[in-house]
């Protein structure tokens with residue numbers, strides 16, 4: 339086995355990973371991907387090779403109780419599979435890069451100090467991203483690590499889209515709209531010229547609909563606005579997050595109902611959205627077949643918000659030429675895509691129902707004014723590309 343690069347996406351209860359072979363002629367080859375989930379409860383490691391064959395599906399012992407222990411467990415698995423092959427570098431998904439990091443960066447102690455300061459802006463992601471980086475620094479201090487941010491791709495917003503109209507001292511302290519899911523949007527923008535050249539250079543709305551969800555307005559492949567803002571709480575209704583919310587609600591929870599900041603944080607990040615409306619699940623796969631009125635209402639609200647925000651970004655773009663669905667729901671649910679497209683038909687979207695039902699790539703009719711697509715995202719490949727570019731790995735291949 340050759341040397342490889344590792345891509346990590348570390349969360350509160352899971353550590354997702356991809357192993358990429360040293361790039362050959364500029365192209366990264368996926369060797370394996372997998373995750374450790376159930377960290378702190380019942381940890382399991384599952385992994386598949388690049389063709390989907392199962393490499394591992396096993397329980398881990400209870401010592402895998404946090405992100406650091408998960409990195410150790412992954413290290414053992416990698417050694418058992420790849421022997422003495424060298425880790426060329428580790429690329430991390432880091433949710434928040436703040437105003438400072440407008441591109442991926444090689445991680446140093448100084449960079450880490452900056453990233454720790456952003457924890458309050460992404461309390462449910464950033465600490466876990468950083469814990470994995472720290473553990474690898476301890477275990478493999480000579481291996482270079484790269485942070486790739488969900489925010490960087492949106493640094494191209496015009497200043498008016500970055501603005502949160504609060505007093506200047508707050509704005510200079512970093513209160514502005516950043517946008518997220520940037521690695522996903524960057525990947526989509528990178529493949530559009532090949533897959534859908536007729537819209538790549540035009541006005542495109544990308545709908546990243548997963549357990550976290552947002553929309554991005556691309557103009558000529560560049561992000562000019564999106565629905566997430568200062569934190570990953572704004573915009574669309576998500577699995578457990580409410581999306582756009584009158585800030586007065588937060589004041590009321592705090593002042594009127596006497597909830598603590600921590601309780602409010604838990605409500606906003608973990609107990610709202612689809613889960614709260616349905617009372618059943620945060621997972622669209624559970625809600626779609628469910629007959630309960632509240633499950634139907636949750637889906638109705640999800641679609642309503644998506645269509646409303648598509649209208650808003652259409653205004654920002656002054657028209658729409660293309661719509662792209664991606665991520666878990668966007669890639670896999672013809673029903674949700676159909677409902678969002680129907681609700682947005684006034685923009686000139688004409689769905690090809692057969693193509694949509696078959697999860698084909700182009701799902702609009704040839705006459706449709708807005709050309710509509712399903713494109714699987716690949717944030718991990720984007721991280722591998724950035725890591726390779728920053729570490730000079732592409733040039734290292736003869």
Ligand code: ADP
Nearest residue numbers: 547548549550620621622623665666667670671
């Ligand atoms: P994450 O934001 O965690 O990376 P994903 O992009 O993988 O999420 O999306 C996960 C979500 O995708 C799940 O919560 C589920 O609601 C949704 N999903 C996956 N497959 C389907 C499907 N076939 N139909 C509807 N929803 C789906």
